[in-house]
Amino acid sequence: MGFSPDAIPHLRMSAEKGLGEIRTRGISVEPKDYLKWESPFAPPPSHLSIPYPDVTVYDEGSCSACLSTLLVFLNDYHSRLEDYHLDDGKIHMAIGKNLSDCPRGTLLIGNCTSKMKRQGIFVQGCPPVASQIWEVLSGERDG
Numbered sequence: 320m321g322f323s324p325d326a327i328p329h330l331r332m333s334a335e336k337g338l339g340e341i342r343t344r345g346i347s348v349e350p351k352d353y354l355k356w357e358s359p360f361a362p363p364p365s366h367l368s369i370p371y372p373d374v375t376v377y378d379e380g381s382c383s384a385c386l387s388t389l390l391v392f393l394n395d396y397h398s399r400l401e402d403y404h405l406d407d408g409k410i411h412m413a414i415g416k417n418l419s420d421c422p423r424g425t426l427l428i429g430n431c432t433s434k435m436k437r438q439g440i441f442v443q444g445c446p447p448v449a450s451q452i453w454e455v456l457s458g459e460r461d462g
Contacts, residue, residue, distance in 0.1 A: 321359030377421045380418070385446045388428065388452075389412060414431070424439050424440075426456070429446045
């Protein structure tokens with residue numbers, strides 16, 4: 320795919336936990352000429368660019384899965400989020416393992432944001448899918 324295994328967060332984290340081999344010299348691949356099928360991939364975006372001027376995203380150390388989930392969620396449910404605008408008129412959403420600050424009322428998406436769950440509405444999952452996020456938010460609004 321054209322990436323160093325160390326550059327892929329989930330492969331690197333798995334190797335660090337002893338859940339597999341990441342060093343290519345330590346992996347036996349058959350057939351030996353496997354590189355003839357090599358096809359470089361474009362890397363995922365490192366930052367999310369969204370067409371929603373009323374949404375503020377706090378992205379501190381997120382993975383591509385959470386970035387994608389957030390975009391799918393906004394594409395599918397943005398029109399239903401009118402109750403989640405904060406005093407500044409914006410919907411605040413956060414993703415990422417390095418999240419350290421966000422305003423009260425922020426929508427915290429994914430397990431990596433759990434340490435901030437007292438700041439807002441926490442949606443667990445790694446990552447949660449768009450419908451799970453909406454399910455949590457709908458229950459929060461009703462309850």
